[in-house]
Amino acid sequence: MSSIIFTGLIFFMGGAVQGLTGFGAGLVVIPLLCLIIDVKEVVPLCNLNLVVINIFLAYTLRGCLDKRKILPLIxxxxxxxxxxxxxxxxxxxxxxxxxxxxxxxxxxxxxxxVRPRPLKLPSWAGYFAGLCAGTIASLLSAGGPPLIVYTTLTNWTKNEIRSTLIGVFLFNSSFTALAHAANGISSLLTLQYCTVTIPMILLGTFIGARFTDRINRRLYLKIIHFFLIIMGTIMVAG
Incomplete structure (x- = not known):
């Protein structure tokens, strides 16, 4: 019973981070969840929850989703x-x-x-960022950083950055979920955990998104770079 409660709290925190920044739920969930659940259950469970919250965030930001920004990355x-x-x-x-x-x-x-000014990137930059993300994803299962760096270099608004990241991550997580289902990686236990984790991660996502709605672009970018420093430190530490 205690493991289920802790699992719910972990996903709540992961959802809050994802709602706040548009990424990062896995950064919170996977290391903590591996302490109480077998890693073979953690990966498909985390991915199914990512599909749900990315659908939720994509819906809330549907007015900002722009295929001209998302498709080059994919x-x-x-x-x-x-x-x-x-x-x-x-x-x-x-x-x-x-x-x-x-x-x-x-x-x-x-x-x-230094707080550099936003750049007006050439049209091919999105394809190159996607190329880097795909290459790193296949090598390390960590393709997010190139996409995040690319979007934060632009002059896009806060919600354009969030919606672009969410659009790409929704595609990636949905494709991965189908692959997990086809190969039997997602189990009945995974679905049982989802009955607890999905409500909690949605609640955290909602709260994180509401907070982001109240801050300006400058503070939003500061939060993103703070999380990127954490992500980079974890990667360097192995």
């Missing part, structure tokens, strides 16, 4: 996944993870301390 990710798969055995994943984590920390510190 289209770029497909060949990136193939590239990462081809070179999977030839690349040291620990070195890639540590290098990416270091870049995230340095980039976020620069943005927090």
């Amino acid at each position: 289209c770029g990710a497909v060949p990136g996944i193939m590239i990462g798969t081809i070179f999977f055995d030839a690349i040291n994943p620990e070195l890639v993870r540590a290098s990416l984590g270091t870049l995230l920390i340095l980039n976020s510190l620069y943005n927090l301390l």
